[in-house]
Amino acid sequence: MVDLRARLAGTAGQALLPAAGPVLGDRSWFPELRGVAYFNHAAVSPPSLLVQAALRAMIADYAARGVGAVAAAAEQRERLRGQLAALVGAQPGDVGLVPNTTHGVLAIALGLPWRAGDRVLCFDGEFPTNVLPWRQAAEAHGLELIFEGLDGFGDAPGQALERVEAQLRRGLRLVAVSAVQFRDGTAMPLQELAARCHAHGAELFVDAIQAAGLLPLDLRGWGIDYLSCGSHKWLMGTEGCGFLAVHPDRVGALRPAVAGWLSVEDPLDFLFSGRPVMRYDKPVRQAADRVEVGAPNALGFAALEAGLAPLIDLGPARILAHVQALHDALEGPLVARGFRSLRPAAREARSGILSLLPPPGLDLARLVALLGESGVSVSQPDGRLRLSPHWPSGLHQVAPTLAAVDRALPLARA
Ligand SMILES: Cc1ncc(COP(=O)(O)O)c(C=O)c1O
Incomplete structure (x- = not known):
């Protein structure tokens, strides 16, 4: 973090740099953020001052130098690649930069050397990505697509894993799962899933967008085969970028179904060598970064590095403990007001998301709209009330949130 602040000192972003380092529960890095409580990081994180400083610096460089800014932006992305790899237990060469989580899923789903009849297991209730x-x-x-329920993963993961095991015994080629479920915040037992998949010759694909930045992830250590993640939630970047990490044992088998002019070996020689060497038959790189198909979202990746910086500084484990303290403070009072908590009983299955089912007869959409008008930002995915605080959220925001709920509840009863 200090490093990035130092890098941005003396650039056009300098005026936006936060005066001090990040502090848990302190929103001063987000001075423009409206309202009393922003509990919506599982949806979209607002850009911090550091993110804005990084964006300002890069756009100013492009404004001043045009194509001359490209090399510095490429260097920044290599730095970011290393940070992302470290975050998920991968090596920089395992990581490709993509526009969103979906792009990473598509690259694998369309790129695996499938055999007709291969069986793929998805979970009923996953985000459509x-x-x-x-x-x-x-x-x-x-292929045959099979769905398993998510019941039990938050409370009795052993039994739920047994259901997956039963499917594995029947023969699966791949299991696709989110590290954290977007509706109820259940953190899935990825390490156990990976081990069971591999014991049966199957592969594991992980959508990490609701986990990365807060929960531990270890691609190489746990044997996750593929992991895709977007940047605008817990990583606190902006929309329009993300990354795909591929286990080194798997990258060689992938077909280049999602590949473009920047995916090939030595893609820029015809532009910079001064010689007429353009060809269309160059081999696609056998590396995760082959998913970088064309001109990248340079600004978005600058924002992502700046969103990530305070997470690295504060440490995901400390942030998760901070967020859990907020969940502790919010859960009981909401249950006392008639909501049913969906928070996993197993501590290791908890995440940044606290979800609750609304009491019968409550118009949830109306409640969420009224809370928004009161300056409390929350979500309502698939009929659940979802609160997702992050490092700048503070315990002092709980009382005004509950007061807003008390004002809204009578008006939101159908
Ligand atoms: C679990 C999960 N996966 C993926 C996404 C989004 O995917 P993408 O980055 O492709 O827009 C979301 C939310 O927007 C999500 O909650």
Whole structure:
């Protein structure tokens, strides 16, 4: 973090740099953020001052130098690649930069060397990002798509894993799962899933967008085969970028179904060598970064490095403990007001998301809109009330949140 602040000193972003380092529960890095409580980081994180400083610095460089700024931006992305790799237990060469989580899922779903009849396991209740590409692959390659329920993963993971094991015994090629479920915040037992998949010759694909930055992830250590993640939630970047990490044992088998002019060996020689060497038959790189198909979202990746910087500084484990303290403070009072908590009983299955079912007869959409008008930002995915605080959220925001709930509840009863 200190490093990035030092890098941005003396650039056009300098005026925006936060005066001091990040502090848990302190929102001074987000001076423009409206309202009393922003509990919506599982949806979209607002850009911090550091993110804005990084964006300002890069856009000013492009404004001043045009194509001359490209090399510095490419260097920044290599730095970021290393940080992202470290965050998920990978090496920089395992990581490709993509526009969103979906792009990473598609690259694998369309790129695996499928055999007709291969069986793929998805979970009923997953965010569509991690289902629709597998459906497309199933239609294109004659795969069988199977759905398992998510019941039990938060409370009795052992039993839930047994159901997956039963499917594995029947023969699966791949299991696709989110590290954290977007509706109820259940953190899935990835290490156990990876071990069981591998014991049966199957592979594990992980959508990490609701986990990365807060929960431990270890691609190489746990044997996750593929991991895709977007940047605008817990990593606190902006929309329009993300990354795909591929286990080194798997990258060689992937077909270049999602590849473009920047995916090939030595893609820039015809532009910079001064010689007429352009060819269309160059081999696609056998590396995760082959998913970088064309001109990248340079600004978005600058924002991502700046979003990530305070997470590295504060440490994901400390942030998770801070967020859990907020969940502790919010959960009981909301249950006392008639909501049913979906928070996993197993501590290791908890995440940044606290979800609750609304009491019968409550118009949840109306409640969420009224809370928004009161300056409390929360979500309502698939009929759940979802609160997702992050490092700048503070315990002092709980009382005004509950007061807003008390004002809104009578008005939101259907
Ligand atoms: C679990 C999960 N996966 C993926 C996404 C988004 O995917 P993408 O980055 O492709 O927009 C979301 C939310 O937007 C999500 O909650």
